[in-house]
Amino acid sequence: MVFRPLPLLSFLTLVALALLVWLGLWQLSRMDEKADAIAAFEAASDVxxxxxxxxxxxxxxxxxxxxxxxxxxxxxxxxxxxxxxxxxxxxxxxxxxxxxxxxxxxxxxxxxxxxxxxxxxxxxxxxxxxxxxxxxxxxxxxxxxxxxxxxxxxxxxxxxxxxxxxxxxxxxxxxxxxxxxxxxxxLAQTPPSRHLGYALTWFGFAITLLGVYIAFHVTRGRLGFTRR
Structure with a gap:
């Protein structure tokens, strides 16, 4: 296997990946918080x-x-x-x-x-x-x-x-x-399902960025697999 990463591009990609993953995880936490808030609201409304x-x-x-x-x-x-x-x-x-x-x-x-x-x-x-x-x-x-x-x-x-x-x-x-x-x-304007959609979008961006990074190195001959 041959892998010669471009230092600056690799650093910027790593930072962007970390940010995108963090945004996705944050939206998942917001989904859980919103679901709990809705459950508490409905429970309080029933009494x-x-x-x-x-x-x-x-x-x-x-x-x-x-x-x-x-x-x-x-x-x-x-x-x-x-x-x-x-x-x-x-x-x-x-x-x-x-x-x-x-x-x-x-x-x-x-x-x-x-x-x-x-x-x-x-x-x-x-x-x-x-x-x-x-x-x-x-x-x-x-x-x-x-x-x-x-x-x-x-x-x-x-x-x-x-x-x-x-x-x-x-x-x-x-x-x-x-x-x-x-x-x-x-509570109604942004339901938990929308937060899930936002999370999947951020994770999708992260996967796409990683794919572009890999494809770029492959086309430049900096990433490849060779047989011995």
Whole structure:
């Protein structure tokens, strides 16, 4: 066997292979994490609604847990652009409820609670029934700027939302929503199967790069097999 590798090309190929394999393994770990998060969300969603105290004062806070709707102030609310359960665009209405003293310090002094929906045509629907404890959504790349002065929001900003409600602070970790049954966006948008597809893609790139590296050395006469 004859093998005379080009030093610089071999070094760069090794670095690229290591990166591609790492990306593939990272996507596999993300697949497992997402599957566990979905399982935890579904398990929490299947139980009967509990009080805010029971949800926030236990050993573990479970996103996806159903929460009994608390009494809310009816004269203070803000509007968050989104869609209702029928996929109608409009403004989701939110008030705030105080967090029990027994909750962890990281939770914050108050939680936003979804109370109603106003369609773009002006029709207004007030919501009832249990709520869902969800992680506060991250700002999207194309989300518009908020307008705290008018109480209208396009992305979650705990500081601006607290000011709009006349509160010192609201939680920047979680909120209570009235979303219909189903996975929240942060779990549904990239399911475990997609992470698996990403992993296979990175591994495929690694195999292709290795094949190109070998073929290049073969064509240059730097890699070959000879009989004695």
């Amino acid at each position: 009967a609604p509990v009080s805010i105290e029971d949800a926030l004062c236990g050993d573990t806070v479970l996103y996806g847990q159903r929460i009994a709707r608390p009494d809310l102030p009816v004269d203070v609310e803000l509007r968050f652009f989104g869609r209702d359960g029928a996929d109608v665009a409009g403004w989701r209405l939110f008030s705030a409820v105080a967090v029990p003293d027994c909750a962890g310090a990281d939770t914050g002094p108050a939680l936003l609670v979804e109370s109603g929906f106003v369609a773009l045509d002006g029709s207004r629907t007030m919501l009832d029934g249990p709520l869902t404890l969800e992680a506060a959504p991250a700002r999207g790349m194309f989300d518009a700027d908020n307008d705290p002065a008018s109480g209208t929001f396009h992305h979650y900003d705990a500081t601006e939302m607290a000011a709009a409600l006349g509160l010192p602070a609201v939680s920047d970790l979680m909120w209570l929503t009235a979303r219909p049954s189903g996975l929240p966006p942060h």
